[in-house]
Amino acid sequence: MKAITAEPGRAGSVRVEEIDAPEPAGGELLVEGLALGICGTDRELLSGVYGSAPTGRSRLVIGHESLGRVLSAPPGSGFRAGEHVVGVVRRPDPEPCGACAHGEFDMCRNGRYRERGIKELDGFGAQRWTVEPEFAVRVDAALGLSGALLEPASVVAKAWDQLDRVGARAWYRPAVAVVTGAGPIGLLAALMGRQRGLEVHVVDRVEDGGKPALVGALGAEYHAEDPGAVLAETEADIVLETTGAGPVISAVLGRDRPYSLTALVGLGDGARSEALDLAALGTRMVLSNAVVLGSVNANVRHWTTAAEALARADGEWLASLVTRRVPLTELDTAFEHRPEDIKVLIDLQS
Incomplete structure (x- = not known):
C-alpha cells in the first residue's frame, strides 16, 4: 500500500512510498484511509524542524488529521465495518505522569506523550491504518471528506x-x-x-x-x-x-x-x-x-464533542472550508501556500 513518510529532522524528505499493509493487533480496528488534512505541523515536518520517528527507524508515516472507513472491527469494539472514523492523535506516556495516568493525556506534565504522525508513532497518512477502539471516534458519514476536519475541531x-x-x-x-x-x-x-x-x-x-x-x-x-x-x-x-x-x-x-x-x-x-x-x-x-x-491538543471527550458539533453544522458550509483536494499522486502540491487556501485535504485513495 502507499503511505506518506518523512525522515524527521531532514528537510524535503516527505515522499509517497510503498510499505506493508498493517495487520490489526488484538482488539484493533482496521481502517481504509480516505483523506488526510494538512496543517502547519505537517509543513514543519516537511521543513525538518519537528517530529520524531518510531524507535529503531529513521522514517515516520506522517498525518494526524485523519478520516477513514472501518474495514474490520472485532466483536465488542463498539464499531462496525463501513463506519467513518478518525484516530485520536495523542497517546499517554509509556510510563504515565499523573495526568496521563488519569486519562488527561492532553495535559501531559512531562512531555513524554507520543503522537501519531508527529512524535514516535506512525500516523494516518496511509491507505490503510489501525487504531485501538478507545482512540477511535465515529464521525457522521454524511459529512463525506469534511469529516477530516474533526482533528482541528x-x-x-x-x-x-x-x-x-x-x-x-x-x-x-x-x-x-x-x-x-x-x-x-x-x-x-x-x-x-x-x-x-x-x-x-x-x-x-x-x-x-x-x-x-x-x-x-x-x-x-x-x-x-x-x-x-x-x-x-x-x-x-x-x-x-x-x-x-x-x-x-x-x-x-x-x-x-x-x-x-x-x-x-x-x-x-x-x-x-x-x-x-x-x-x-x-x-x-x-x-x-x-x-x-x-490550550493545545485534545482529549477523547473533546473529539466526541467536536464530532457532535460537526454533525449539527451545515454540511455545505463545512465542505466550503475544504478549498483543495489533492490526489496522493500530486503530494507536493498539497504543501504549497496558496492565497485562497483554508483547508487542504489529500485524497489517499487517488
Missing part, C-alpha cells in the same frame, strides 16, 4: 471546554466572543461560538475572498481591521486567539474588560517579538479578574 472544542471551566469559577453568562484569525481553527471556533448562541466577531487581515462569506453564513460578523479596535467596540467576554501573531496577541492581551477570558490557541513562528509592559498587563489582569490560558 477537537482542538477548538477543548479550548471552549477550558474557557467554560474557568468561567464557572463565578457567575458566567458570556454574550460576545471575538475570534482572531479566519483559518480552519478560527472558522471552527466561530462555528462553535454560534452554536452556543453567542454573538461572534471574526477578525482577519483578508478583505475579500471566501472567508468573509463563510463568517457571514454563520450569522457572525467579519472584520478586516485592527484587532484592538474590534475588541474595544465589541466589549467581548471571550477571545479565542488563533493566529499566533505577536501584534494580534498584544492587542488581545491589552484589552481592559472585567472578568475577561482569553484562550490562546495559535502557534507563532517567533520571527517577530513584541514589547509588552508586563507590570501594566499584570495590574489589569488582577484588577479585572482576567484569565489568559493556553
